[in-house]
Amino acid sequence: MTEEREGLDSRGLAWLSGGGDESEIVLSTRVRLARNLQGFPFPIRAGIEDSERVLERARAAIGAADSLRGADLWTVDELESRDREILLERHLVSRELLERASEVPSHAALVLSADDSIGVMVNEEDHLRLQAFGAGFALEDTWRRVDRLDEDLGALLPFAFHHELGFLTSCPTNVGTGLRASVLIHLPGLVLTKEINKVLEGISQVGLTYRGFHGEGSEVAGNLFQLSNQTTLGKTEEDLVEHLARITGKVIEYERSARSVLLREAPTVLEDKVWRAYGILRRSRSLSTGEMLNLLSGLRLGVSLKLLPTPRVETLNEILVLGQTAHRSHAAGMTLDGSDADVARAAFVRERLARDEAPGERADAPGQNLN
Amino acid sequence: MTKGITCDSCGERPAEIQLTTIEDGEMSTLHLCSACASEKGVSASIPAKAPLVDFLAQLGAASETESGRAPMEPCPYCGTTAADFRRTGRLGCAECWVHFDQRLRGLVRRLQGSVQHVGKLYVHTGSEIGDRIGELAALRRRLQRAIDTEDFEAAAEFRDRIREIEADS
Numbered sequence: 001m002t003e004e005r006e007g008l009d010s011r012g013l014a015w016l017s018g019g020g021d022e023s024e025i026v027l028s029t030r031v032r033l034a035r036n037l038q039g040f041p042f043p044i045r046a047g048i049e050d051s052e053r054v055l056e057r058a059r060a061a062i063g064a065a066d067s068l069r070g071a072d073l074w075t076v077d078e079l080e081s082r083d084r085e086i087l088l089e090r091h092l093v094s095r096e097l098l099e100r101a102s103e104v105p106s107h108a109a110l111v112l113s114a115d116d117s118i119g120v121m122v123n124e125e126d127h128l129r130l131q132a133f134g135a136g137f138a139l140e141d142t143w144r145r146v147d148r149l150d151e152d153l154g155a156l157l158p159f160a161f162h163h164e165l166g167f168l169t170s171c172p173t174n175v176g177t178g179l180r181a182s183v184l185i186h187l188p189g190l191v192l193t194k195e196i197n198k199v200l201e202g203i204s205q206v207g208l209t210y211r212g213f214h215g216e217g218s219e220v221a222g223n224l225f226q227l228s229n230q231t232t233l234g235k236t237e238e239d240l241v242e243h244l245a246r247i248t249g250k251v252i253e254y255e256r257s258a259r260s261v262l263l264r265e266a267p268t269v270l271e272d273k274v275w276r277a278y279g280i281l282r283r284s285r286s287l288s289t290g291e292m293l294n295l296l297s298g299l300r301l302g303v304s305l306k307l308l309p310t311p312r313v314e315t316l317n318e319i320l321v322l323g324q325t326a327h328r329s330h331a332a333g334m335t336l337d338g339s340d341a342d343v344a345r346a347a348f349v350r351e352r353l354a355r356d357e358a359p360g361e362r363a364d365a366p367g368q369n370l371n
Numbered sequence: 372m373t374k375g376i377t378c379d380s381c382g383e384r385p386a387e388i389q390l391t392t393i394e395d396g397e398m399s400t401l402h403l404c405s406a407c408a409s410e411k412g413v414s415a416s417i418p419a420k421a422p423l424v425d426f427l428a429q430l431g432a433a434s435e436t437e438s439g440r441a442p443m444e445p446c447p448y449c450g451t452t453a454a455d456f457r458r459t460g461r462l463g464c465a466e467c468w469v470h471f472d473q474r475l476r477g478l479v480r481r482l483q484g485s486v487q488h489v490g491k492l493y494v495h496t497g498s499e500i501g502d503r504i505g506e507l508a509a510l511r512r513r514l515q516r517a518i519d520t521e522d523f524e525a526a527a528e529f530r531d532r533i534r535e536i537e538a539d540s
Contacts, residue, residue: 039507
């Protein structure tokens, strides 16, 4: 059964462990399906009562769905603003879901399975956004999990479905399968060799699109890209997922060869770059999120190419998520903004990097040497 | 693309937005400052969704004048108008897909490269109670719209149907 939970603890952070295929290049995978209930206007047009009924029906179905046994449900209206931001920083909810809750009761909600591998957003742009998450490059498996969730919920709730257009969605860019599969991929090699634009252009010519780390409309930061399918209609779900997997495989190959070129042609420059990134992250007293993301990219590249002995990939992933402002505020027990957040972030990063260094290499106390 | 041009509307501020419209089969381009653009309901500040909305605005302007059709009635189920859709890029309900079908097909073809779903098929075989709740919700909404539009004949029909379902359960 579904129970309401107070704290978020470490929910949705399983992927940080750094496992999964191709995990030195692909950080995580997700697949979502947009679904709407028959008989109710879509959230953009729904009144408070409609939204409440949708949430009640969704809650009942989620409580009865096999794949969501033991799942937790949080209504966004009841979450404190810092917890909302934390969910956003973990990419468990969208900005759109939170913005709905800034108005009158939105009856927007987030559901997460006990193992965090699948979830549902209720009353986002569509009534239901079914999601599955995976560590590393795991499109097949992630698709299978969201498909099973869809089968479960579709048997319990009447979805809006049209014989020609498929699953009906609020936005025409999602109609049909309602499927958006994406991989979060780290491409510093292609950026440094200036091949990235060619690759991104190629991607858009084969029906895929890309976004930055922070999702729709966001700038690319830290050389992290989210590659996903552009269209949702006219192909089967399996074809859409396979196509993204095939093209991502190619991008991984290009990234690998770009890294080899860098190692061969400019080893000193590369080594200097990753060590400088390490030095700043390990020593600085104030770090903006943007600077942190960019320097982390250097570390991730350095670790992957074995130019740096530490940190572990898990530590890099932890810093990436837990180093963001809402997480630092949560740890500090107070809202941090601007320079306070930057100072807290720098302290957190220094501490996490120090943990991974062998005792002899530790350089926390003044007067000690790094190496 | 609008550098150095003053706003066609106020003639004072520098133009920041280029608005292309098609009226009576003729294409015209307006250069607007952000203040005049927002008065005309044009916004350049919605980064991710703007392309679709612009696209819809142009498409809507073209199709209404080319075909000579009167502006479409709002969706009978949720009340969404063609103008609402052009502004937000979002449909209001499943019924909108049927109501605006003619106009949506072209758009969907251009966005998706197809108008035929070939993915999972779906037939709801769930409990009757669930269906009844959905049907009741739909009927209540139709009833409200019928009352709002003073279509009392339809309202009476919806009211009777609601009573029937409620009596059955």
